Amino acid sequence: xxxxxxxxxxxxxxxxxxxxxxxxxxxxxxxxxxxxxxxxxxxxxxxxxxxxxxxxxxxxxxxxxxxxxxxxxxxxxxxxxxxxxxxxxxxxxxxxxxxxxxxxxxxxxxxxxxxxxxxxxxxxxxxxxxxxxxxxxxxxxxxxxxxxxxxxxxxxxxxxxxxxxxxxxxxxxxxxxxxxxxxxxxxxxxxxxxxxxxxxxxxxxxxxxxxxxxxxxxxxxxxx
Numbered sequence: 001x002x003x004x005x006x007x008x009x010x011x012x013x014x015x016x017x018x019x020x021x022x023x024x025x026x027x028x029x030x031x032x033x034x035x036x037x038x039x040x041x042x043x044x045x046x047x048x049x050x051x052x053x054x055x056x057x058x059x060x061x062x063x064x065x066x067x068x069x070x071x072x073x074x075x076x077x078x079x080x081x082x083x084x085x086x087x088x089x090x091x092x093x094x095x096x097x098x099x100x101x102x103x104x105x106x107x108x109x110x111x112x113x114x115x116x117x118x119x120x121x122x123x124x125x126x127x128x129x130x131x132x133x134x135x136x137x138x139x140x141x142x143x144x145x146x147x148x149x150x151x152x153x154x155x156x157x158x159x160x161x162x163x164x165x166x167x168x169x170x171x172x173x174x175x176x177x178x179x180x181x182x183x184x185x186x187x188x189x190x191x192x193x194x195x196x197x198x199x200x201x202x203x204x205x206x207x208x209x210x211x212x213x214x215x216x217x218x219x220x221x222x223x224x
Contacts, residue, residue, distance in 0.1 A: 023180040026185035027184040027188035027200075028123055028188065028204055029041055029127070029145070031189075031200055042124070042127035042130075050065075072128065075125060076131075077129070081132055083095055083132070091132070092133065093216040094212075096209075097209065098126075103204055104205040107201035147178045157170030
């Protein structure tokens with residue numbers, strides 16, 4: 001039977017990049033949620049519920065809004081997967097760079113014509129792209145834009161830890177991922193309310209661009 005020592009204590013240096021990307025996802029999702037009447041740009045379970053409820057209630061506008069976001073997200077996932085298949089060596093930097101361009105483009109569109117659902121659809125596409133960057137966080141597989149599964153694994157790992165069957169690494173990375181998403185969402189909401197959508201979108205676009213340039217310089221096949 002595994003002991004506590006069988007799960008190594010996670011190293012803080014392995015946390016930075018995955019947690020930053022998760023925080024960016026929370027940031028962007030908060031912008032979408034506050035601007036799209038409760039719809040999401042990364043949480044497709046919620047959008048699916050909204051889609052079904054709108055369909056049952058005959059709300060054509062609600063069906064179209066949720067459906068478009070879901071379609072853009074799926075297309076983003078597909079595009080990211082194609083990029084990974086075509087060039088694994090450079091796909092990480094390319095996906096982050098395209099994400100940055102999509103967010104920057106949405107910011108420009110909003111600056112010119114104001115906030116609307118169509119102008120925020122690139123955010124859903126960008127979050128779909130980012131799901132191809134699922135990587136390990138101190139040895140634990142972590143989703144990059146959602147945390148439902150992360151919370152399930154957190155609870156399971158916590159139970160094993162309390163029973164003496166696993167170390168802190170069984171649950172700590174998942175707790176950190178949840179906290180990163182929550183803090184990112186809180187920061188996104190605060191900046192949106194204080195400074196508006198254009199400046200709020202500029203922040204994560206710049207962060208993603210910087211990470212993409214860093215990864216491009218390193219020329220990694222896969223991130224640490």
